[in-house]
Amino acid sequence: MELVKTFSKAWKVQEIRQKIIFTLLMMLVFRIGSNIPVPGINREYLAQMFTGETGLLDLFDLFSGGAFSNFTIFALSITPYVTASIIVQLLTIAFPYFERLAREGSEGRKKMATITRYMTVALGLIQAIGLTVGLFRRAIVDQSAFNMITIIIVLTAGTAFLMWLGEQINEYGIGNGISMIIFAGIVARLPSAVRSVYTQIKDGAVSVVAVIVLVIAAILVTMVIIEM
Numbered sequence: 001m002e003l004v005k006t007f008s009k010a011w012k013v014q015e016i017r018q019k020i021i022f023t024l025l026m027m028l029v030f031r032i033g034s035n036i037p038v039p040g041i042n043r044e045y046l047a048q049m050f051t052g053e054t055g056l057l058d059l060f061d062l063f064s065g066g067a068f069s070n071f072t073i074f075a076l077s078i079t080p081y082v083t084a085s086i087i088v089q090l091l092t093i094a095f096p097y098f099e100r101l102a103r104e105g106s107e108g109r110k111k112m113a114t115i116t117r118y119m120t121v122a123l124g125l126i127q128a129i130g131l132t133v134g135l136f137r138r139a140i141v142d143q144s145a146f147n148m149i150t151i152i153i154v155l156t157a158g159t160a161f162l163m164w165l166g167e168q169i170n171e172y173g174i175g176n177g178i179s180m181i182i183f184a185g186i187v188a189r190l191p192s193a194v195r196s197v198y199t200q201i202k203d204g205a206v207s208v209v210a211v212i213v214l215v216i217a218a219i220l221v222t223m224v225i226i227e228m
Contacts, residue, residue: 016174023173026165027184033065033074033158034188038151041071065185066192071136073158076127078181081163084119086188088112120163121156128155 010016037043050057050069061068064077089096092112101108134153137143140151167174168179173180 018105019172019174023169023180026169026173026177027180030074030162030165030181030184031065031188033161034065034072034185035070036072038071038075038154040140040142040151041145042141043137046071049139062189063182063185065188067185071131071139073154074162075131076124076155076159077163077185078159078166078178080123080159081116081178082182083119084116084123088116088118090160117163121160124156124159125152127153128159129195131155133136153169 009106011020046069050061057068060079063079064074066075067074088098092102093099098112101112104111129152132140132148132155140147163178163183166181169175169177171179197206197211201208201211
């Protein structure tokens with residue numbers, strides 16, 4: 001109830017209401033893009049790839065809100081930006097130039113943000129090549145050089161667009177744009193995850209007790225993280 005009251009009070013403030021609406025619209029754009037497939041994909045082969053337990057691929061698919069398994073324009077999600085941000089933060093420890101930028105205040109942060117953007121595009125390009133030429137190659141119907149290059153460019157542009165989307169949420173929305181995109185991707189996968197767990201319980205593959213214990217453990221871990 002306290003959460004509802006807080007949200008109700010915030011909604012009455014015009015500036016906050018506009019930020020919330022803008023953020024929701026950006027999330028809608030993200031979800032629409034997550035369902036636009038790249039050109040020339042064999043959907044049946046994709047379905048076979050992600051049948052059953054796929055381990056690490058499931059994790060990538062979770063963060064992308066299903067865009068990874070469907071090989072859509074947002075298949076890379078925002079992970080290249082997260083990786084680039086971590087690399088830049090580590091460089092501030094290893095290299096004096098980046099350490100100096102970190103101490104220069106707003107101007108230094110702007111330069112680091114620019115470097116992060118360029119690194120995001122570079123990492124996105126590398127990952128796009130890896131997915132197109134490697135993991136999803138057999139799912140591509142037309143494997144001509146032109147089509148492969150087109151898919152690589154589309155995937156890289158998708159990541160760059162998500163990075164821009166996150167920055168727009170930071171500036172005009174409620175903030176934490178990158179986190180909001182990751183959150184939206186995870187929430188989008190919740191219904192299918194719940195359905196999968198229900199099916200496993202129904203088939204006897206997983207016990208109800210195990211699911212309850214897992215849920216309680218997840219809640220406790222979340223509470224501890226928030227408290228810390």
